[in-house]
Amino acid sequence: MAARRIFSGIQPTGRKHLGNYIGAIRQYVQGQDRGEAIYCIVDLHAHTVPQDPAELRERLYDTTAILLAAGLEPDRCILFRQSDVPEHTELCWLLGTQTAWGDLNRMHQWKEKSAQQRDLVSAGLFFYPVLQAADVLAYRAHEVPVGDDQRQHIELMRDIAERFNARFGETLVVPEGRYPEVGARIMNLQDPEARMSTTYGPEQGTVYIVDDDETVRKKVRSAVTDSGTEIRRAPEKAGITNLIEIAAAVREIAPDEIEHEFDGSGYGDFKSAVADAVVEYLGPVRDRYAELRPDQAALESVLGAGAEKARGIAAGTVADVRQAMGVGPARGPV
């Protein structure tokens, strides 16, 4: 049986946060043990909102160094930059012709992000989920590790692959999303009704992987909670629920066990304990990041080697898609 293929993409925003780490990056690292793991830093996706070109390059190296610091190993996975593999954009166009405009117009992320733009709302932002579908389908991936906010995009790429196969014959693999059991949606510590995110929500409520220990402690200790006293998960206790999930995720135990352990404790003590657990969890990653980040040539060489391997796979899929759609000359017998 062929190895299970795992694919995911991450934005080159550099300052990745605890939500990205628990929801996605940690799963990427584990993916290396479970199958053929392929990860892509999506600089073309980044341009769906305004970017400063020089900044974008810097943040891309930041993101590369964070992923390596977290435990991605270039000889156990393929790590590359999206724009180095032009097959993604070609496939994006071909799949766009098989995508319903109405489906794109229903995407929550499109609605949210287009409303946030002060200036240009680009057609690229609207087309974002098609490029994302192309990213995954180009590798015929079985599994896509992502956070909960990506469910709708995963459903869409499944629909696109199914429609394609129904029209043109079995060509693409229909992928499945893989969401962590605990921590698939980490919330902003200052606004526990909102997802912790790179592009919105209060800074004070967003824990960055590269924050120093004191900053992390301060952010966690000042997390917004309710006026009650009980440490248990409940819909009306969004702040405490989030902290329980964070503690469970970073200590790799069940949320029940956290509730049990802190039964009868005060919120202050609980927050301090969560702060310590997060510091212990992120500290080593941040320190490795600081070691890796300065050597840009080494980061570039990891990305270059990854792109070469990625192209080897994606080119085959795009050739099959072109063939199935009647685009370009007919392929002769092999």
Ligand code: ATP
């Ligand atoms: P933006 O808000 O600009 O989209 P982001 O914080 O979502 O940025 P991405 O690079 O788009 O960052 O996401 C990378 C991965 O992290 C995705 O798989 C996404 O589902 C996951 N993720 C993002 N936020 C969270 C969160 N709060 N909890 C769990 N997973 C998350």
Ligand code: MG
């Ligand atoms: Mg996102």
